[in-house]
Amino acid sequence: MLNLNTRRVPLKTQYLISIGLVIIVASACQYMSNYFGYRVVALVLLMTTSIIAMLFDFMPVMVASILSAIIWNFLFIPPLYTFHINNTEDFLMFLLYFVIALVNAVLTFKIKKAESKFRDKEEKENSIKLYNTLLSSLSHELRTPISTIIGAVDTLKENKEKLSIGNQYILLDEIDKASFRLNRQVENLLNISRLEGGVLKPNFDWCDINELINSVIQMQSQAEDHRVEFKENDSMPLVKVDAGLLGQAIHNILHNAIQYTPPDTLIKIDTNFQGNNCIITIEDQGEGFPEEEIPLAFDKFYRLPNSKPGGSGLGLSIAKGFVEAHGGKITLSNIPNGGAKFLIEIPVETTFINKLKNE
Amino acid sequence: MNKPEILIIDDEPQIRKLLEITLESNDYKVWQSASGKEGIILAAHHPPELILLDIGLPDKSGHEILKELRTWYNKSIIMLSVQNSEMDIVTALDNGATDYLTKPFRTAELLARIRSAIRRNQLPNNNNIIECGDLSFDFLARAVKKKNEILKLTSTEFQLLSLFAKNEGRVLTHQFLLKEIWGIGYQSETQYLRVFVGTLRKKIEDNPNKPDHIITESGVGYRFH
Numbered sequence: 001m002l003n004l005n006t007r008r009v010p011l012k013t014q015y016l017i018s019i020g021l022v023i024i025v026a027s028a029c030q031y032m033s034n035y036f037g038y039r040v041v042a043l044v045l046l047m048t049t050s051i052i053a054m055l056f057d058f059m060p061v062m063v064a065s066i067l068s069a070i071i072w073n074f075l076f077i078p079p080l081y082t083f084h085i086n087n088t089e090d091f092l093m094f095l096l097y098f099v100i101a102l103v104n105a106v107l108t109f110k111i112k113k114a115e116s117k118f119r120d121k122e123e124k125e126n127s128i129k130l131y132n133t134l135l136s137s138l139s140h141e142l143r144t145p146i147s148t149i150i151g152a153v154d155t156l157k158e159n160k161e162k163l164s165i166g167n168q169y170i171l172l173d174e175i176d177k178a179s180f181r182l183n184r185q186v187e188n189l190l191n192i193s194r195l196e197g198g199v200l201k202p203n204f205d206w207c208d209i210n211e212l213i214n215s216v217i218q219m220q221s222q223a224e225d226h227r228v229e230f231k232e233n234d235s236m237p238l239v240k241v242d243a244g245l246l247g248q249a250i251h252n253i254l255h256n257a258i259q260y261t262p263p264d265t266l267i268k269i270d271t272n273f274q275g276n277n278c279i280i281t282i283e284d285q286g287e288g289f290p291e292e293e294i295p296l297a298f299d300k301f302y303r304l305p306n307s308k309p310g311g312s313g314l315g316l317s318i319a320k321g322f323v324e325a326h327g328g329k330i331t332l333s334n335i336p337n338g339g340a341k342f343l344i345e346i347p348v349e350t351t352f353i354n355k356l357k358n359e
Numbered sequence: 360m361n362k363p364e365i366l367i368i369d370d371e372p373q374i375r376k377l378l379e380i381t382l383e384s385n386d387y388k389v390w391q392s393a394s395g396k397e398g399i400i401l402a403a404h405h406p407p408e409l410i411l412l413d414i415g416l417p418d419k420s421g422h423e424i425l426k427e428l429r430t431w432y433n434k435s436i437i438m439l440s441v442q443n444s445e446m447d448i449v450t451a452l453d454n455g456a457t458d459y460l461t462k463p464f465r466t467a468e469l470l471a472r473i474r475s476a477i478r479r480n481q482l483p484n485n486n487n488i489i490e491c492g493d494l495s496f497d498f499l500a501r502a503v504k505k506k507n508e509i510l511k512l513t514s515t516e517f518q519l520l521s522l523f524a525k526n527e528g529r530v531l532t533h534q535f536l537l538k539e540i541w542g543i544g545y546q547s548e549t550q551y552l553r554v555f556v557g558t559l560r561k562k563i564e565d566n567p568n569k570p571d572h573i574i575t576e577s578g579v580g581y582r583f584h
């Protein structure tokens with residue numbers, strides 16, 4: 001089945017193509033009329049309108065049907081070049097032609113309508129399914145730390161005498177970690193709703209990208225089991241960005257790399273300025289992403305199949321949203337020798353006064 | 360010695376309870392109020408050494424309470440805010456708040472800020488000599504030393520660094536710094552500030568990329584230690 005999305009072709013173009021096609025086919029038939037009779041022409045024209053019916057909306061198809069009937073009558077049914085029909089048989093054929101062309105149009109229209117209804121239904125079901133998986137992953141992400149906190153507090157309250165000081169400390173530490181995890185998820189949800197709600201207005205100000213990246217690295221308390229390498233690029237100008245949003249985007253990518261690559265591996269951050277773009281790359285030495293998953297990596301709530309528990313699947317989509325709020329783009333690719341590479345590219349206003357001053 | 364008194368104005372009972380226990384166990388005397396109006400009356404009746412004021416209060420916004428308090432109360436006010444509210448924080452600091460903390464905060468951080476704010480109440484900073492870690496300032500001689508070596512500073516750099524030193528521990532907003540050093544009309548020219556902070560860091564920090572002295576408070580300003 002031809003599956004052209006008719007909504008994409010503007011109505012005007014549909015009319016033009018329909019009418020044009022009928023005229024071209026009719027002219028071709030006119031040219032060939034020495035080789036076959038006018039009744040064959042009727043079938044050829046009917047086939048043309050059927051093809052048009054498969055591709056286009058109802059009205060252009062109707063126009064094509066009527067036009068082809070008129071042309072057939074005028075150019076092919078004797079007496080030629082009149083609308084007059086002598087023969088009863090021909091008259092009947094003309095009438096049949098007309099009815100078949102119309103029925104054709106109506107039927108294909110109905111089929112298309114049923115099809116789109118079916119597609120809508122399928123889409124709706126898919127989104128409900130997606131929504132349900134999101135809810136379950138999200139409630140898991142929120143409930144795990146809450147359960148930890150409630151459980152640890154209960155144990156501390158009720159079994160205080162039986163617990164060694166060391167174990168009490170471990171429980172307190174778990175409460176601490178769970179609270180921060182909870183806070184991070186709430187922060188993620190707030191950020192995603194800021195993005196979705198369209199209330200996100202970047203607050204552009206001059207920013208030293210080297211300083212921003214350094215501060216993001218220092219904020220990563222979990223980075224201890226990874227080596228994060230960043231070499232300041234002294235040729236960077238000051239750029240106008242929303243440091244809060246861009247910092248959060250870099251933070252999320254870095255956090256993602258720390259979570260999903262083996263300990264003791266290297267994460268390398270670089271920054272550069274090309275054309276009018278500020279470029280930031282983050283490369284890790286993990287396994288990279290399966291090629292077929294790359295297009296999905298930035299989708300909301302998307303997580304790699306079989307990835308370790310923990311994580312809401314929001315971090316990368318927030319990073320993407322924040323970079324796009326700058327009019328920039330973020331891409332993910334695999335490094336040939338292994339590892340993933342995130343590339344942030346943002347068009348920026350710049351000033352090199354920092355360089356003049358330092359000379 | 361009398362315990363320093365702190366007034367908490369916050370509508371959340373849980374936060375008040377947490378602050379009360381934390382502060383009392385650290386030898387402060389605590390007063391508390393759940394609403395702005397009541398807080399102002401309490402403060403007027405018995406002026407505390409420091410006020411912890413929540414920005415989002417149900418009856419009046421923390422900003423209004425801050426403005427009202429600042430018409431007569433000149434000791435430290437620390438604002439409590441939520442994350443992602445840099446605009447609120449900048450407004451509060453420009454309206455005379457001493458400092459701010461975003462919830463959730465660590466109690467060690469809270470206590471450090473309170474100690475530093477109360478210390479500032481007690482000694483108005485008109486000393487000619489200030490010591491700050493490995494830096495020492497002599498304002499009469501217009502000289503700054505790092506580890507006993509005199510730093511070569513331009514006049515603007517010296518002005519900026521002195522302003523920081525006189526407000527040690529305190530967040531100074533971009534607008535405030537630009538107005539003080541470059542004058543009115545320069546408040547949006549933050550690129551100057553970035554440049555001078557950058558060059559100052561190269562001169563005073565051991566590692567300019569991991570600064571210990573001039574700390575960036577993202578979206579708000581700088582804090583000098």
